[in-house]
Amino acid sequence: MMCALGLEAFRSSVDRTFRAIVMLLFIPVAAHAAADVEVGRSLFNKACSGCHSLSPDENYYAPNLYCVIDRPVASAPFERYTEDFRAFGATGLAWDSGTLSTFLSNPVAFVAKKIERPAPAILMRVAIESETDRQKVIEYLVSRCPD
């Protein structure tokens, strides 16, 4: 009896230790992702938020970027999309993290290719050179979209 109890206790302590180890393995991954989102937030605040809001109701200087991933291009209730950006939207493309990253590396070149016009007159001309920075901004945008 003593022995059986002891074994139970031993098992549950092994279980607990195992769970603790598994948790410790995951904490750095979660912390790393949270840190990326924080960097993304600060990049967004510096480079994008002057024009873009993350609220679906705010579309003054630029279309809102609320839940922009999975959204069709040029589909926000923004009245001043340029003609070339509307033509880009008419290609039927929707944003995903891959297209958004390529777009942000050089918006004019990306749209030029999509609408087959060499120098599109679009108003979105801000590029982010570093691919990892683009990923962080995208992670931040995703983190601000409710599930």
Ligand code: HEC
């Ligand atoms: C100077 C103002 C300005 C800044 C800064 C700016 N944008 Fe834009 N952005 C615009 C405008 C205006 C449009 C609409 C383009 C058009 O109609 O030609 C746009 C369009 C976009 C679109 C397409 C939205 C849609 O509805 O399809 C995305 C995505 C975007 N911007 C992301 C960003 C990100 C990310 C940043 C920061 C790195 C940024 N923009 C910085 C003005 C800006």
